[in-house]
Amino acid sequence: MTVISYRQALHDALREEMQRDADVLLIGEEIGRFEGSYKITAGMLEEFGPRRVRDTPIAEEGFTGAAIGAAMVGLRPVVEIMTINFSLLAIDQIVNHAAKIYGMFGGQARVPLVIRTPGGGGQQLGATHSQNIELYYAFVPGMKVVAPSTPADAKALMLAAIRDDDPVLVLENLALYNTTGEVPDVVEPAEIGRAAVVRTGSDITVIGYSRMAVIAREAAEVLAREGIDVEVIDLRSLRPLDRVTIVTSVKKTSCAVVLEDDWLTYGIGAEIAATISDGAFDWLDAPVRRVAMAEVPMPYAKSLEMAALPSLADAIGAIRATLDARARRA
Amino acid sequence: MIDILMPRLSDTMTEGTIAAWHKKPGDPVKAGEILVEVETDKALMEQEAYDAGTLVEILVAEGEQVEIGTPIARLDDGIDHAVGTEGPTPPAAAEAARAPARNAPDTTPRRVFTTPLVRRMAREKQIDLSTVTGTGPGGRIVRADLAAAIVSPANAPEEDAPVHLHAPAVAPTPPTEGAEDDRAPRRIPFDSIRHAVASRLTETATIPTFTVTVSADVGALVDLRQHINTANADTGVKVSMNDLVVRAAATALRAHPGVNASYEPAGRGATLLHDRVHIGIAVASPAGLVVPVIRDADRASVTTIADAARDLVTRATERRLDARDMSGGTFTVSNLGMFGVDHFTAIINPPQGAILAVGGVREELALIDGEPTSRRMMSVTLTSDHRIIDGAGAARYLATLVQLLENPLRVLS
Numbered sequence A: 001m002t003v004i005s006y007r008q009a010l011h012d013a014l015r016e017e018m019q020r021d022a023d024v025l026l027i028g029e030e031i032g033r034f035e036g037s038y039k040i041t042a043g044m045l046e047e048f049g050p051r052r053v054r055d056t057p058i059a060e061e062g063f064t065g066a067a068i069g070a071a072m073v074g075l076r077p078v079v080e081i082m083t084i085n086f087s088l089l090a091i092d093q094i095v096n097h098a099a100k101i102y103g104m105f106g107g108q109a110r111v112p113l114v115i116r117t118p119g120g121g122g123q124q125l126g127a128t129h130s131q132n133i134e135l136y137y138a139f140v141p142g143m144k145v146v147a148p149s150t151p152a153d154a155k156a157l158m159l160a161a162i163r164d165d166d167p168v169l170v171l172e173n174l175a176l177y178n179t180t181g182e183v184p185d186v187v188e189p190a191e192i193g194r195a196a197v198v199r200t201g202s203d204i205t206v207i208g209y210s211r212m213a214v215i216a217r218e219a220a221e222v223l224a225r226e227g228i229d230v231e232v233i234d235l236r237s238l239r240p241l242d243r244v245t246i247v248t249s250v251k252k253t254s255c256a257v258v259l260e261d262d263w264l265t266y267g268i269g270a271e272i273a274a275t276i277s278d279g280a281f282d283w284l285d286a287p288v289r290r291v292a293m294a295e296v297p298m299p300y301a302k303s304l305e306m307a308a309l310p311s312l313a314d315a316i317g318a319i320r321a322t323l324d325a326r327a328r329r330a
Numbered sequence B: 001m002i003d004i005l006m007p008r009l010s011d012t013m014t015e016g017t018i019a020a021w022h023k024k025p026g027d028p029v030k031a032g033e034i035l036v037e038v039e040t041d042k043a044l045m046e047q048e049a050y051d052a053g054t055l056v057e058i059l060v061a062e063g064e065q066v067e068i069g070t071p072i073a074r075l076d077d078g079i080d081h082a083v084g085t086e087g088p089t090p091p092a093a094a095e096a097a098r099a100p101a102r103n104a105p106d107t108t109p110r111r112v113f114t115t116p117l118v119r120r121m122a123r124e125k126q127i128d129l130s131t132v133t134g135t136g137p138g139g140r141i142v143r144a145d146l147a148a149a150i151v152s153p154a155n156a157p158e159e160d161a162p163v164h165l166h167a168p169a170v171a172p173t174p175p176t177e178g179a180e181d182d183r184a185p186r187r188i189p190f191d192s193i194r195h196a197v198a199s200r201l202t203e204t205a206t207i208p209t210f211t212v213t214v215s216a217d218v219g220a221l222v223d224l225r226q227h228i229n230t231a232n233a234d235t236g237v238k239v240s241m242n243d244l245v246v247r248a249a250a251t252a253l254r255a256h257p258g259v260n261a262s263y264e265p266a267g268r269g270a271t272l273l274h275d276r277v278h279i280g281i282a283v284a285s286p287a288g289l290v291v292p293v294i295r296d297a298d299r300a301s302v303t304t305i306a307d308a309a310r311d312l313v314t315r316a317t318e319r320r321l322d323a324r325d326m327s328g329g330t331f332t333v334s335n336l337g338m339f340g341v342d343h344f345t346a347i348i349n350p351p352q353g354a355i356l357a358v359g360g361v362r363e364e365l366a367l368i369d370g371e372p373t374s375r376r377m378m379s380v381t382l383t384s385d386h387r388i389i390d391g392a393g394a395a396r397y398l399a400t401l402v403q404l405l406e407n408p409l410r411v412l413s
Helices: A006-020 A044-048 A060-072 A084-098 A151-163 A211-224 A243-253 A268-283 A302-308 A312-325 B091-103 B116-125 B143-150 B192-206 B219-231 B241-255 B302-317 B391-406
Strands: A002-005 A024-028 A053-055 A076-080 A114-119 A144-146 A168-173 A180-183 A196-199 A204-208 A230-234 A237-239 A256-263 A289-293 B002-005 B015-021 B034-039 B044-048 B053-058 B065-067 B071-076 B209-217 B261-264 B270-273 B279-281 B283-285 B288-290 B331-335 B354-368 B371-385
Touching (some): A006 A180, A024 A060, A060 A084, A084 A114, A196 A243, A211 A312, A256 A268, A268 B116, B034 B071, B209 B391, B219 B241, B219 B391, B241 B391
Parallel strands (some): A204 A256
Antiparallel strands (some): A002 A180
């Protein structure tokens, strides 16, 4: 067991897979010579050479399409899209090709493609570079979308994504790259589609993924000091969605708060709330509450950006409000 | 515009619960069409529309209980019924005209807001949510509020426990705020049937009664029942001991009209002697204790009584008895023989003058002409309203009944 950063865990996963399987290759903007905008691919070009670590022009649709073709003929490309915002330039390749080729052409070709891309705001990158639009891909049948919140999960889910025979989008997060955590010396690939109950509790279920799973754990620790026992679920996978774990937990606690970094309306939290309504309606003692980003294009000013993003205080406030809604007041 | 009122569907009905609306606002309604199903203290009944028109508004939602005479819906029949106005009524005046009724205390329908969890727990633990005060947002009933109703939810069994039909009629005194009640009670609010049973029986506390018990040798009656059922094996008709007892009790009443009577308090008081014999049979249905009535039981054959009783019991089980099935009884037979009870006393079903409590058939040894002999005996106990029936009258009635039970062909004839 070693304590390493989220960034290091992703790097280690890529490197181990490159060493293990000669069909794995990396492709993207500035990933070779520059070692990646966020240095996940540091040292890769030197170790594995330009055939397996491909720098590309600024042409997301082109290199994503090339990777899909490579996957169809048997390679296992890992595409880096510098941030999820730029995936919009490749969305036709992802949604109309990667996600559909296997089903649309009678299973003649699989598409074992990985798209690595970070989301997240809070870096003063402006409205077009600070979005959380993983929902666009989690919406599409044929895609898998995973969203690790810890270094250990980052490694385990990356290994799983590379070994999966379907296109998987691995959602990284700018704010998590420097966070650290314990990672086992030998990491097995995670099961994609399985959420984790990362803290058991009896009073309320708090559900998050990526950065908001971290916030959920922090909120649980704060509230534990007041004797409030929060159960935290880290979704880890947005598609497939582990509805069973969510419903099982809410049946125990009878109320839930969903934390998400994206916009509220039509968001992941809405899907979770619907899942709870379908599966645990008769166990609910309070309405499901969602905490999400303000419904604005992300402001550039630091103070406004922080105000727009959901915070630890927002999460704690929503948890208290939900518990108040089911408390018998004197 | 017509206000449709909660109808009075039985003698004892004081309030009714809307079980189901067959029409919704905006639906056209024809006179005679089924408009609503009403649950009374004893039965579920369909109520027809008296007038044609359009259902404008439902004032009492399904599941809510209101007193008789309370407006439950409004029907637009195209006529302005506003009192004291001529010509078209201004909307404000119409609103004011109906405002008093709608603002009257305890009759205004009010939705009880609860969480889904609370509704499920209330279903499982048979808690009447109208008795629970909600402390959640906007008065919503939340799980914590049920703690008061079920006292110790942590100790309550997870699975549904049977309803205690024989629980004391008086609810336990709730513990004072903050104090632990070490009897660990679980409070089960009355449903409408239990409520009716409790209030009817409370009335009887003022009735002076006495009981007389006799035993009959029913060996021949048991054999006769066997013969009837064997003979009817192909028709499927089965006669029970109770059917024979009902028939015998009715025949004996014909001979003793003073027992087939009711007390009337008006004026100096009076005895009402009933010329017809309608026997109520007490049925412990899953919905609660009900007493459907077999009409003219003295003139019905035993197989007719058996058919009628079976039909009534089936419908009682399904809560499909209507008030007519349960009204007009002149005498009641209550039988606990099937539970192995030897004898017991029953409580009068007012305004009837008497009730017969029937025990089971038991074998016993008797010394007859110096010889020990095995007999099959049945004990019956008559509880009588002493204001109209005297001890001698009760004893004479029972003597006739014993004669009938011991000479069962007379029961059939």
